[in-house]
């Protein structure tokens with residue numbers, strides 16, 4: 001017999017190897033519209049430690065699980081200025097962007113496009129955003145960097161930075177459209193569907 005190990009032993013060994021290569025990530029539930037954490041400005045991050053790195057990786061995993069292209073810390077109930085963005089939805093590891101204490105320093109052009117939010121599932125609306133933006137942020141080491149985004153990436157940067165300021169895309173809609181969505185959500189909440 002060439003191989004004495006049983007298939008269950010092989011499976012266990014394979015599982016162990018996987019665990020070493022990619023630690024199990026925590027998948028956070030996404031906070032929904034109505035929770036006050038979504039509508040208050042988040043605090044500046046001052047400690048760039050291993051905990052922050054773990055949190056950002058868990059946020060990517062949570063975002064991919066929810067099929068989003070951006071996620072801000074208030075959306076997992078943490079009122080801190082951290083957001084993750086990946087407009088490829090996990091297809092390209094190099095597209096992962098961590099933004100800590102980010103600010104839009106420049107915007108140019110205007111694009112009106114439909115937008116949604118993981119915290120407001122099932123609702124979308126047209127929002128005007130700059131076509132190009134420059135964002136200044138810090139990375140996980142606390143180093144300041146600048147990044148430019150165009151179209152969807154620019155939109156994702158603006159949407160996530162809005163979250164860190166307690167602003168939801170609903171605030172960019174017409175009052176009529178916004179009130180319609182708010183009424184529907186209120187009704188869903190009453191019926192226990194939100």
Ligand code: NI
Nearest residue numbers: 116117118119
């Ligand atoms: Ni959002």
